[in-house]
């Protein structure tokens with residue numbers, strides 16, 4: 089196992105041989121415990137980012153790690169030519185918690201979304217629609233493959249990668265009349281696709297009424313309702329999946345990020361309307377459903393259930409949000425504090441990307457998305473004391489940046 093001692097301290101944090109695709113914070117992390125990580129120089133950080141909503145159980149979880157170690161000694165990878173017992177076990181759990189019926193496994197969020205888009209297109213072709221179209225949303229983020237970046241509603245993600253994939257109709261969030269108008273008389277529409285709470289777009293929740301209205305419209309028009317729960321799902325908001333707060337069920341639900349607590353894994357969960365669209369040969373991926381990822385998924389859900397982490401996410405998330413609302417009350421330049429459970433956004437009236445580095449200096453990892461939104465998506469094991477610490481570090485830094493000219 090990697091320990092701090094085996095990693096030499098780096099003189100300067102640069103990676104000349106790694107492609108430069110991220111604006112990285114100049115720290116190199118070496119290990120973690122719970123909601124805390126340490127860099128190679130021994131400085132500790134409270135983890136408000138959780139590997140971008142991935143580390144559901146935090147770091148070095150005492151129940152997860154032994155299970156993964158056990159799995160490593162058994163099988164890491166086989167192939168989809170054979171059955172993997174834990175794939176059925178994990179699928180059954182996802183079916184139980186979603187109320188849907190069948191699961192396809194892959195390894196990442198964009199892969200789960202690609203599968204959803206393929207399902208929607210084949211759903212159309214199977215009923216004689218030659219040029220199926222899918223409704224997507226402004227500010228959406230669905231991944232960085234050519235199809236998923238085409239579905240994404242952010243020109244920065246798309247710039248330089250045209251021609252984009254066709255067959256998308258884009259509408260604004262939370263406006264049912266816009267959706268009706270944009271699809272009026274269009275017989276090629278096959279699906280509506282969105283995140284229940286937009287993540288990269290700035291932590292923008294869809295309204296409960298809107299979710300219900302779209303469900304109804306999809307039923308009336310025989311469209312698939314496809315909800316990307318890659319970031320907002322897996323217990324983060326206090327229910328297994330964020331759309332469940334509206335009491336609806338989608339037909340197709342891509343998952344990834346938190347599902348394996350850090351082990352790469354993705355899944356598409358489908359209800360009766362979409363469960364039998366793919367037949368052998370229609371779709372596949374070499375790593376999908378592999379033994380290590382399936383074990384990680386099974387153990388993640390088991391531990392979430394045993395340790396009541398949905399409730400923890402809801403309660404500690406509510407406590408954290410209340411802390412920010414209290415401490416930032418009346419501060420000029422705070423646009424909105426929003427989100428649910430442990431998926432929170434604090435929108436400022438000015439760009440605030442500089443806070444990422446300043447927070448790191450102060451011992452807190454966060455991200456800023458959509459230029460002006462501080463995003464907190466910590467592990468679901470966060471404690472009230474850690475929530476207090478987060479507020480204590482972040483609030484003065486927010487106040488300071490707001491005072492700058």
Ligand SMILES: *Cc1c(COP(=O)(O)O)cnc(C)c1O
Nearest residue numbers: 196197198229230231287318319
């Ligand atoms: C992160 C994310 C994706 C893409 O997942 P990757 O694993 O990075 O491919 C897709 N949809 C949403 C909502 C996400 O947050």
